[in-house]
Structure formats: C-alpha cells, structure tokens
Amino acid sequence: MPSSFEVTIRARTGWQPVDFKEIFLYRELLAFLVWRDIKIRYRQTLLGGLWAVLQPLIAMFILTFIFNRLAGVSSDGPPYPLFAFAGLAPWTFFSTAVSQSSNSLVSNQALISKVYFPRVFIPLGAIGALLLDLALSLGLLFLLMLFYRWPVSAKLLWLPVFTLAAVLATSGSGLILSAFNVSFRDVKYAVPFLIQMGIFVTPVIYPIRYIPGHWRILMGLNPMTGVVLGFRYSLLGSASPWPIMGLSLAMSLAIFVAGLLIFRRMERRFADII
Amino acid sequence: MLPIVHIDRLSKRYILQPESFLGRSLRKILSPSLPSPASSTPGFDHGSEEEETEQHFWALKDVSFDVAQGDVIGILGRNGAGKSTLLKIISRITEPTEGCVVVRARMASLLEVGTGFHPELTGRENIFLNGAILGMRKPEIISNFDEIVAFAELEKFLDTPVKYYSSGMLVRLAFAVAAYLNSEVLVVDEVLAVGDIAFQKKCLGKMNELSRVGRTVLFVSHNVAAVENLCRRGIVLDKGGLAFEGTSKDAVRHYLGGISGARDSTRHVIDLTAAADRRSVLLRQLEFYSNGSQPLVEGLQIGASFQVRVHFELPHLTSNFNVGLGFNNAYGQRVLTAASQFAPGRSAGSLLGPQVLICDIPSLTLTPGEYSLCVSLEIDNAEADLVNDAARLVMIESDYYGTGRVPWNGTFVLKHRWYMEKPVSTS
Numbered sequence: 001m002p003s004s005f006e007v008t009i010r011a012r013t014g015w016q017p018v019d020f021k022e023i024f025l026y027r028e029l030l031a032f033l034v035w036r037d038i039k040i041r042y043r044q045t046l047l048g049g050l051w052a053v054l055q056p057l058i059a060m061f062i063l064t065f066i067f068n069r070l071a072g073v074s075s076d077g078p079p080y081p082l083f084a085f086a087g088l089a090p091w092t093f094f095s096t097a098v099s100q101s102s103n104s105l106v107s108n109q110a111l112i113s114k115v116y117f118p119r120v121f122i123p124l125g126a127i128g129a130l131l132l133d134l135a136l137s138l139g140l141l142f143l144l145m146l147f148y149r150w151p152v153s154a155k156l157l158w159l160p161v162f163t164l165a166a167v168l169a170t171s172g173s174g175l176i177l178s179a180f181n182v183s184f185r186d187v188k189y190a191v192p193f194l195i196q197m198g199i200f201v202t203p204v205i206y207p208i209r210y211i212p213g214h215w216r217i218l219m220g221l222n223p224m225t226g227v228v229l230g231f232r233y234s235l236l237g238s239a240s241p242w243p244i245m246g247l248s249l250a251m252s253l254a255i256f257v258a259g260l261l262i263f264r265r266m267e268r269r270f271a272d273i274i
Numbered sequence: 275m276l277p278i279v280h281i282d283r284l285s286k287r288y289i290l291q292p293e294s295f296l297g298r299s300l301r302k303i304l305s306p307s308l309p310s311p312a313s314s315t316p317g318f319d320h321g322s323e324e325e326e327t328e329q330h331f332w333a334l335k336d337v338s339f340d341v342a343q344g345d346v347i348g349i350l351g352r353n354g355a356g357k358s359t360l361l362k363i364i365s366r367i368t369e370p371t372e373g374c375v376v377v378r379a380r381m382a383s384l385l386e387v388g389t390g391f392h393p394e395l396t397g398r399e400n401i402f403l404n405g406a407i408l409g410m411r412k413p414e415i416i417s418n419f420d421e422i423v424a425f426a427e428l429e430k431f432l433d434t435p436v437k438y439y440s441s442g443m444l445v446r447l448a449f450a451v452a453a454y455l456n457s458e459v460l461v462v463d464e465v466l467a468v469g470d471i472a473f474q475k476k477c478l479g480k481m482n483e484l485s486r487v488g489r490t491v492l493f494v495s496h497n498v499a500a501v502e503n504l505c506r507r508g509i510v511l512d513k514g515g516l517a518f519e520g521t522s523k524d525a526v527r528h529y530l531g532g533i534s535g536a537r538d539s540t541r542h543v544i545d546l547t548a549a550a551d552r553r554s555v556l557l558r559q560l561e562f563y564s565n566g567s568q569p570l571v572e573g574l575q576i577g578a579s580f581q582v583r584v585h586f587e588l589p590h591l592t593s594n595f596n597v598g599l600g601f602n603n604a605y606g607q608r609v610l611t612a613a614s615q616f617a618p619g620r621s622a623g624s625l626l627g628p629q630v631l632i633c634d635i636p637s638l639t640l641t642p643g644e645y646s647l648c649v650s651l652e653i654d655n656a657e658a659d660l661v662n663d664a665a666r667l668v669m670i671e672s673d674y675y676g677t678g679r680v681p682w683n684g685t686f687v688l689k690h691r692w693y694m695e696k697p698v699s700t701s
Contacts, residue, residue: 009366010374032406040394114389115407116366271368272288 016264023118033125038132052133053140056088063088067205076207078236079148085141086235087204087228090166093134094224095195101126101174102191105182109274119267120260123178127170134163141235155234162230165252169223172255175263182266182274203228208241220247223255276378277340278459278490279364284373285514286334286359333359335514336373341459341492343379346485348501348522349494350529351511352644357494360511361385361463364492379458379490382409386463387448393437397428397447400436404451418454425480426450446473453480459490478504496604498526498643499683530642530670542569544665546649556659557651558628559585562667573670576687580638580667584631586651586659593624595658597631598650601667604643609685615652639687640669642680 023030042048060081067073068080075083101123105112108122145152181187199205202224211219219225226248232238233245334356341347351357362368364375365383390407391400401422405415415422423429426446436444452462462481478500485491485504495501501508501522508525510518518528544560561583562570574580584597598613612633614620645667651659671680674687681687 005378005380007366007377008374009363009370009377011369011371026409028412029406029409032403036392036395036399036403039399040392043394110386110389111407113362113367114386116383117407117409268369271362 012268014265015261018260018264019118023120026118026121029117030121030125030128033121034128037125037129041129049136052136056085056092056137057140059088059092060085063205073206073210076209076232076238078150078232078238082141082144082148082150082236083207083232083238084205085137085144086232087202089134089137089141090162090227090231091199091202091204091224092137093130093166094170094227095198096133097127097130097170098173098177099191099195100130101170102177102181102187104174105178105270106185106188106274112274113271119270120175120263123174123263124171127167127174131167134166145235150236152235153237155237158230158234161249162227162234165223165230165249166227168256169227169252172223172252172257172259175259176255179263179266179270182270198222198224207238208244209239216241217244217247220244221251223248223252226252275343278343278345278377278379279341279492280376280378281337281339281341281360281364282374282376284334284337284360284363284370284375285332286356286363286368287371288331288333290329290331332514334363334370334511337511337514337516338373339509339516339519341490343458344485344488344490345507346491346505347493348505348508348525349492349511350496350498350501350508350525351517354513355511356514357511358385358463359514361461361492361494365461377459380409381459381461382452382455382457383461384408384449384452384455384463385461387445387452391436391444391448394435396435397432397439400447401451404448408452408455409457410451410455414456422450422454425453425476442473449473449477449480453477453484457489459492460484461492463494464496496643498530502526542571546661546664549661549664552659552661553657554589554659556589556653557584557586557649557661557664559583560647560649560665561585562665573668574638575670575672576642576681577637577639577672577674580635582633582647584633584649585628586631587628588626588653589658591624591626592653593622594654595625596652597633598652599633600648600650601640602646602648603640603685604645606646609640609645613650638669639674641684641687642669642671644668 042051045051047054063084064081068075068084074080077083078086104122104126105119111122112119142152177187177191201219201222203211203219208216208219208225208229220243226245229238229241229245229248233240337356337360349357349360359368361383362385363370364377365381365385367383367385388404390404392403395403401419402412402415406412423432426443426449428443428447431439431443436447439447460481481491481493481504491505493501493505505522508518508520508522508529509516510525510529518525520528542562544562546557546559547555563581563583564570564574564578566579570580582599584599586597588595596613596615598611598615600608601610601612603609612635614631614633646663647665647667648660648662649664650657650661673679674681
C-alpha cells in the first residue's frame with residue numbers, strides 16, 4: 001500500500017495559514033454536522049419548524065405595534081410590517097447563529113478532545129443549519145409581500161450577495177467568539193447582552209435616515225447594517241446608501257478573514273484547555 | 275522501507291495552573307510562544323515565569339519509536355504514564371510541545387467509543403454521523419452499513435433514538451462503526467473496558483482480523499492478556515518516558531514487574547482521612563500484611579496470604595457495624611467482595627470510638643494485574659462511610675500450580691486437577 005500522503009505533527013507557533021485543502025477533504029462532515037443540527041433542533045417540540053418563522057413574525061407584530069403605532073417610527077417606503085420583517089429576518093439569523101455558534105465548541109467538548117477534524121466545522125455547522133430558518137422566513141416574507149401587494153423588482157438579484165455578507169459576518173463573529181469561549185467562559189454571558197444591544201445599532205427598527213447625516217457612515221462599521229439595508233434594497237426596493245452598504249460589506253469580509261485566522265491560531269490549544 | 279509512523283523525541287507539557295487571573299490568561303492566549311517551553315519566551319518578566327514553571331507537568335518526555343507497516347503495537351503503562359497523551363498527539367487532537375510525529379498513511383483513531391453520538395438521533399442516523407466524524411466517506415458507510423448493523427446486533431433498534439439504548443447497545447454500535455473504518459493505521463485507546471465479555475471477545479477478534487490483513491494497529495490497554503495475544507510488539511511508558519520497547523511478551527513482563535515495584539501503589543499503611551467525597555470520615559487507615567505479620571510493600575504473589583487491618587471509628591455505642599472490602603480490576607469490575615457480615619460468628623458486643631477490624635484472606639488467588647480496593651463501613655445497616663479506590667493492590671505471578679507455568683488469563687486461579695478417564699477395555 002503506497003501511502004499517498006504524509007503528515008508531520010509538530011508544535012506550531014504564531015499565525016498559521018488556513019488549510020483549505022483539508023477543509024475540502026472533510027467537506028462531507030460539514031454537511032453531516034449541518035444535517036445533524038437541523039434534525040435535532042426542533043425534535044421533541046410541538047411546533048417544530050414553525051419556530052423558525054414564528055420568532056420574526058411575532059417580533060414583527062410587536063415592533064409594528066410599539067415603534068410604528070405608539071412611538072410613530074415610520075418606514076422608508078414600504079408598509080412598516082414589511083419593513084420590519086425584511087430587517088428582522090437577517091437579524092434573527094445573525095443573533096441566533098452567533099449565540100449558538102459561540103457556545104458550539106464548549107458544548108461539543110467530547111468531540112474536540114477525542115476526535116480530529118477541522119475544528120472550524122463546529123461553529124460553521126451551527127450557522128449552516130440556521131440558513132434553513134433564514135430561507136423559511138424569507139418564504140414568509142414573500143407571502144407578506146403578496147398580502148401587501150408589494151412588487152418585486154430585478155434588485156432581487158442582489159439578495160445572494162447580501163445573504164453571503166450575512167453568512168460571512170455571522171461566521172466571522174461565531175468563529176472569534178467560540179474560540180474565546182473555550183478559554184474565557186465570560187463570552188457566554190457577554191454574547192446575549194451584546195446581541196440585545198446590537199439591534200439598536202443596526203437599522204432594524206428604524207430607517208437609516210433617522211441617523212444624522214455625518215454619523216450615518218459610522219453605521220457602516222457594523223457589518224449587519226449593510227445586510228439589513230441590502231435585504232430591504234433587494235427585496236422591497238428601498239433606498240440604497242451604497243457608501244454605507246459597501247463599507248459594511250467590506251467589514252463582513254474583514255470579520256470573516258479575521259475570524260478564520262484567529263480561530264486557526266487558537267484552535268491548537270482547544271483540546272488542552274476546554 | 276520508511277516507517278509508517280515515525281515518532282521523534284516527542285514531548286508534551288501541560289500547564290496545571292488554573293486560569294483564574296484574567297491578565298495572565300489573556301497574556302497566555304496572546305503570547306506567540308505557547309505551548310512551547312517557558313525558556314523560549316524572552317521578554318517576559320522572569321518572576322512570573324518561574325512561578326509558571328512550577329506548575330508545569332511533562333505528560334510525555336522524549337519518546338521516540340517507529341512503527342512499521344503491518345505492526346500491531348501494544349502500549350502499556352500505569353494511569354498517568356502518558357499513553358493517552360501519546361495517542362492524542364498521534365491522532366492530531368493536541369499538539370506536542372517538542373518533537374514531531376510523521377504519519378505516512380490514512381489514520382483513524384478510536385479514543386473513545388461513541389464520540390459524536392447524538393442522543394436524539396436514531397441508530398441509523400448516528401452510524402452515518404459517527405462514521406463521518408471518524409473520517410469515513412458516505413459511499414464507504416453505505417457499503418458497510420449492513421455489516422455494521424449485523425456486527426452491532428441492533429437490527430431491531432435501528433430507528434430508535436439512541437437515548438433509549440442501554441449502555442451496552444451504545445458501545446456495540448460505536449465499536450461496530452469504528453471496526454469498519456477503512457484506514458491503514460488504526461489507533462485504539464482503552465475502548466474494550468466497556469461492554470460485556472462476549473462483545474469484548476468479538477472486538478478483540480475483529481482487531482485480530484485487521485492485524486492479519488496487514489493493517490497497522492496501535493493499541494492501548496490495561497488488559498495485558500489482550501496485548502500479549504493481539505500484539506507482536508509492545509512498548510511500556512512510565513512517567514511520560516519510554517521505559518521499554520520489545521516484543522509484546524517482554525513488554526507485558528516489564529510492565530507487571532514495574533507496577534509491582536512501584537512504591538506508591540503498595541505502601542503498607544494507607545491513610546484514608548484525606549479521601550474526598552464522603553458523608554463522614556470514619557474510616558481512618560488501612561494496613562496490609564502478608565505471610566503472617568510481614569508488611570506488604572511489594573506486589574502480592576498469587577496464592578499468598580493477605581491481611582488487611584481496617585482502622586475506623588464508631589461515633590456512637592453500637593454492636594451493629596460491618597466493614598466491607600471490594601476488589602475491582604482494571605476495568606472497574608468487582609472481582610471480589612469481602613465483607614464482615616459474611617463472616618460467621620463475629621460478635622464483639624457494643625463498642626464506641628476507634629476500632630480495628632482485621633480481614634484475613636489465607637490465600638488470595640486473583641490473577642496478575644493491578645486491583646483497586648474500596649472500603650466501606652456500615653453502621654446500623656446503613657452506609658456510614660465509603661472510600662473508593664482507597665488503595666491499589668498489585669498481584670504478581672507465582673508458580674501457583676507448582677508446574678513452573680504461570681497463570682495469565684481469567685480473573686482467578688483455583689486449585690483443580692485433570693485426569694484421563696480410564697478407557698473402557700474393548701479386547
């Protein structure tokens with residue numbers, strides 16, 4: 001049996017390049033982990049997959065009632081419920097995925113200390129499984145648009161770009177937070193709080209024009225700003241402040257790359273300290 | 275030919291100190307030199323560096339050996355000798371601190387049965403998930419699926435979530451998946467310690483089969499008989515270093531000789547007051563003797579007499595108390611229980627305060643190996659104190675049968691005899 005490959009195991013220090021070849025070799029496992037998370041997520045629940053659409057739907061009703069009716073917040077064109085839902089769909093994906101992936105390494109301790117495979121699959125698998133929920137809530141959004149007779153335009157072609165940005169921002173944050181969570185369980189307490197606050201610095205509830213002009217570009221530093229604006233742009237045809245959206249997209253990419261590198265650097269000690 | 279696994283001066287250092295202080299932990303994460311030795315981190319203040327060195331622990335130190343294609347190697351060693359660390363490094367779960375391992379084949383490790391099983395998923399689903407986690411491709415799993423199921427003997431429960439499985443069923447399923455891993459090198463840690471005897475046999479048979487078709491196997495076990503039967507070569511680790519390398523027979527001999535000589539396992543006076551997790555500290559001390567009043571400091575030869583003096587305290591005046599001694603083998607299975615309530619005619623009247631109860635076993639005939647003793651005290655028919663793993667007893671071989679042949683397998687030796695039936699005369 002001639003062995004086609006050779007692996008040398010030794011101590012590595014400093015920053016390491018990401019081993020995409022190995023990730024590709026193990027790609028089936030990522031699919032299995034996503035499939036596992038999807039299968040078990042709503043097991044032994046009464047409503048099952050309905051939870052995926054109920055969460056943003058109920059949030060939409062509450063936000064519409066409180067912010068639109070009581071506080072008088074208006075949308076940037078479409079009916080407020082549509083406006084809110086188009087922002088809530090990616091935001092719910094982001095917040096659920098970040099909180100689940102940041103705990104994923106710790107809750108898969110046994111795997112990490114007993115088997116070898118690319119560790120990035122654990123937080124990424126948790127995120128991948130939630131893409132299904134995002135797809136379901138987008139389906140519901142189309143039903144709502146039908147209900148409000150709101151037209152779809154060719155801008156819809158942009159949706160994959162912004163979905164990708166959402167995945168990159170979520171993955172980057174999930175990778176960084178899950179890696180730090182291995183050493184510092186503080187992450188477990190910080191993440192829910194940060195996510196709760198995050199909705200206020202992302203234009204989910206209010207339109208971006210509520211932010212004073214010279215501050216607006218700063219919102220672009222938040223990668224989810226671009227995602228939310230982009231979802232509204234491609235789905236509802238809302239205004240598109242490209243400088244902010246472009247900055248946000250760049251931030252998504254930057255966070256993703258940083259996440260991969262930081263994770264890569266910290267993963268070699270996971271098994272020892274988890 | 276190049277060795278299929280080449281292990282070169284492998285060392286692994288662990289840091290024992292708990293990460294409580296935020297600043298230090300942060301520095302550790304950000305420090306570029308970890309997990310390399312402290313000596314190679316210039317630029318940090320030396321005070322805290324020295325403080326850290328004291329907390330270091332070398333789980334593995336300068337271990338080198340080669341594994342040739344088709345070798346079946348048994349790795350022996352006491353708990354904490356570095357066996358698991360070695361396998362974890364070879365399996366790429368953790369990185370070495372120094373040295374390197376070169377692996378020139380597809381490798382699969384089985385460090386624990388059932389890693390990655392999810393309780394909510396069915397047996398069928400878990401076979402696929404576990405297979406994928408261990409590095410199998412989907413077509414590979416599908417083509418082996420029926421054999422896996424047959425090997426695990428779980429046809430009827432395939433579509434039941436594994437949370438409803440018994441532990442025995444789980445182990446069978448887990449080992450079955452691993453047994454069909456199509457890898458050139460198989461690394462197996464103490465996985466046979468679980469499961470019933472029949473299944474253990476089946477697993478050993480399967481591993482034997484793998485070795486016959488030329489697979490390379492690295493096998494860690496406390497089961498010296500399994501190592502001797504299954505493996506051609508053996509290595510013994512002791513305190514992180516390579517203590518012996520040779521044939522599996524010689525390795526087993528070295529290992530058993532080594533544990534019988536280890537001081538800390540067989541001090542003849544054992545203080546129990548420090549043992550944790552107890553309702554109340556009533557059991558105080560154990561003393562071991564053999565051959566009359568000889569303190570037992572080395573291993574006990576098969577068939578020798580064994581005397582345990584149990585020191586304990588009675589908190590109130592009572593005549594209803596009993597002391598029990600349990601002997602567990604390396605798999606945690608109870609092989610002998612000696613409890614005073616089984617002894618006939620023991621009546622001491624009502625007593626209070628410190629007492630000594632002596633258990634005298636005229637001839638202890640457990641087979642060679644290490645046994646863990648647990649001690650319990652029962653007062654008024656209720657458990658008053660219990661110390662698990664209070665002491666270790668090492669049984670060493672002896673010419674028990676007087677034939678020069680040394681018993682090896684099984685749990686016990688017993689006097690018995692063999693004779694031929696007189697042939698019926700046909701003339």
